Amino acid sequence: MNIELENHKLEKRLCREVGRAIVDYNMIEEGDRVMVCLSGGKDSYGLLDILLKLQQRAPVKFELIAVNLDQKQPGFPEHVLPEYLTKLGVRFHIENQDTYSIVKRVIPEGKTLCSLCSRLRRGILYRVADELGATKIALGHHRDDILQTLLLNLFFGAKLKGMPAKLVSDDGKHVVIRPLAYVPEKDLVRWAELRQFPIIPCTLCGSQENLQRKQVGNLLREWEKKYPGRVENMASALQNVVPSHLMDRALFPFETLRATGVPDDSGDKAFDDEPVAAPAAQPCAAPAPQGNPAAPRAVIPIATEAS
Template sequence: MNEVTMARADALDEVAVAASAGSGDKQGDKRAYENNKLHKRLCRLVGQAIGDFNMIEDGDKVMVCLSGGKDSYALLDILMTLRERAPIGFELVAVNLDQKQPNFPPEVLPAYLDKLGVPYHIENQDTYSIVKRLIPEGKTTCSLCSRLRRGILYRVADELGCNKIALGHHRDDILETFFLNMFFGAKIKGMPAKLVSDDGKHMVIRPLAYVKEADTERYAEVKGFPIIPCDLCGSQENLQRKQIKALMRDWEKKHPGRVENIFSALSTVVPSHLMDRDLFGFTGLTTDGIANPDGDIAFDEEPCSTPSTPSGTIPLQAV
């Protein structure tokens, strides 16, 4: 997925859009232009995430988990595009777990995937009945549902010979998980772009890690994906994740750029300025008399504030 390949593909996209112009339909031309920009942005961000975290390598067989939601549809679509452009060879297999939820239309995904021409597997497992039997009415079902789903998908990956499992979590999912762990779990922990599974046998990747949810929502509209709602958990309005999602959207509306900064902070961690004794050797810390710009600035009144002058923080030696 090198830059030359992506640039050449982008240039071809621009030519295609320019060729479609001149029809007299200015609004249609503008829509086509914006849609093309969205597609290019998604390809660029997914390609960047794959490269940054070395998610996909030559010869990989990637199981793309397809739920029927907007994000997993977008993931499969973009990965198929990148596969055609990439200088390496890798396989894609779409996998859906039919959990026998009420009103789930079993014919939708096979029809879509047949038309797409991508290899796929539908796994039928009645986890819905298990969840409804074990979880009391009114309680959230996500924890048990996800554990059951995870175990089944690991098994299917083995059976299909897939060495990578691609999930459709995007940037907003990652941030929501970070806040959920901090507010309700008392941990600074997020959702990584790449991680070995808890059974130690599978590599789980999230190629949409840099993609905003707003972009997958719009892309789903542009592509007309046959969205399948989740009747098991989608109606639970008291979910903590929904509360966090509402909080983030309010921040984005009132303070543009705040959410982006928080996401950037996840990849700019300073262990010496946190309090995890296992992560940083506080007990063995000694002074050496050497100036350190990353050292403590305990006497500053607002160490996190934006500098009011171009010179920034005044060194203690100058006071």
């Protein structure tokens, strides 16, 4: 196997999938100032790296500014990110806030720290986005993170809810984007090894081995091993929702539903014997709008050029 060729294919695939997500959800527009949240983990490093590549060939002009929140965790190597970003020539801002002490003081020993830590971090990043004049906030959540969240909400929250690729922030003032929404974690692992990112482990929550998210992540990895294509199909399902075949009365008018006498191809076929479809060639492909199956998909010029 030609390692150089495989690495080149990986880079093209990452650029293609990130570019596809950006176009599908109109994540980045002309003149945007994108605040890339950089934690020091492989995902956020990969996000910044790919956005820098796409910035050079994109049909629109946009700025990137990397932001790291130094939460004052004991032993955090505060020199690593500034040195890396300076060498890269990327504009950056380091925000110093001691959220570590707050979390450790408020959360009882042995309890999950993530929820409070996440809320504190989110509020600080929204404020920083305001101060920097950022028009978009980019987070490094990938496809597997989105599926983990879907299963966590299903198993423990009694909700069909995942992580959207694009949303308005809690305070209503910011647009949050997830350009890695189509990217599997395994590709980011390989990319981090190839690019030799200076990874900074999270000592705050990284040692909590019994987190439900970790257990669900292990479940997805086991499924992918035993049943190749299952995870891709799950990701595609997030873009192929049929409200009439769920039970949410806010999404579909079940109360006013009446027989029309007109055959309906999308009727009750839930228990029909239908062959299992093979995994799609391009997982997470956005379907054409309902009622117009022939509608063309957006072309992604920034993702089709050779790296």
